[in-house]
Amino acid sequence: MTLLSPHGILGTAFDGVLFDMDGTLIDSTPAVERSWLKWASEYGVEQSFRDGGHGQPARDLVASLVSEQQFAAAYARIQQIETDDTDGITVLPGVEATLLAIDAHRQAIVTSCTRELAAARIGAAGIIAPDLVVTVDDVEFGKPHPHPFLAGAAGLGFDPARCLVIEDAPAGLASGRAAGCATIGVVGTHSRDELDADLVVDSLAELVFTSTGAGVTVTRAGSAIPPGRPAP
16 A cells, blocks of 8 residues: 555545554553563563564464464463553553544454453553454454454444554554555654654644544644545
């Protein structure tokens, strides 16, 4: 998909908005780091393994780090550790207003977490999650494969080309682009230079989302809201 200019994102009416969760809606970084360092210590894995792993499913990361014979136990272990450790998980700036502004049938979470872990982190953060939450348990291939966001768009009943993906990780943005969606990158777990997106922002607090009959439009906070035009 050809990247849009920021102007192509701002003011365009999208049918649906597909949010990543960790690093996009909630800050779970301390819990994630604690959990994976504990797991790595138990399995004798060098700590550098976390470089570049953010946004990918745990099952893929574990499979790349342990033997086939160890995989089942190692994967079950990291799931247990992460689900048990939700201390310090918080909502990121602008998220609550964003979720409230978008009509329920036009939004979904698409996460690399398992269903159980996603529920635990959503509960810990205290956000009101969309009705549709697509997890790694629901797809054959995780991010950066397009399957997760294709599943999110299909779950909402929309063409992915008319959906907007909001992500904080290169793997997630690659997944969204491969699915044919427009993309917004949120700085935090990765620097601005690492995020290859149609529009990059420091937080969702910079943006205003408005639901209309034509869809969901995005504008800069403090700017006038132009009439929505159809997504390309």
